[in-house]
C-alpha cells in the first residue's frame with residue numbers, strides 16, 4: 001500500500017556515541033535505501049524549494 005509521509009529535513013541526525021569510532025548518521029530525509037541509516041540520498045533534496053512539495057518514487061521525483 002502506498003503511503004505519503006511528510007519529511008522536511010535535508011540532512012541526517014548525527015549521534016555521537018562515547019567510545020564509538022565514528023558518529024552514527026540516522027536518515028531524517030526519508031529517502032535512504034538503508035533505513036534507518038543515512039546513505040547520502042539526501043543529496044537529492046538539495047535543490048528543493050522550501051515552499052514546494054515533492055513526491056519521490058524510486059529514482060523519480062515530481063514537484064507538485
Ligand code: FES
Pocket residue numbers: 010011012013026027028029030031032037038039040041042043
Ligand atoms: S538524511 Fe536521508 S539519506 Fe541522508
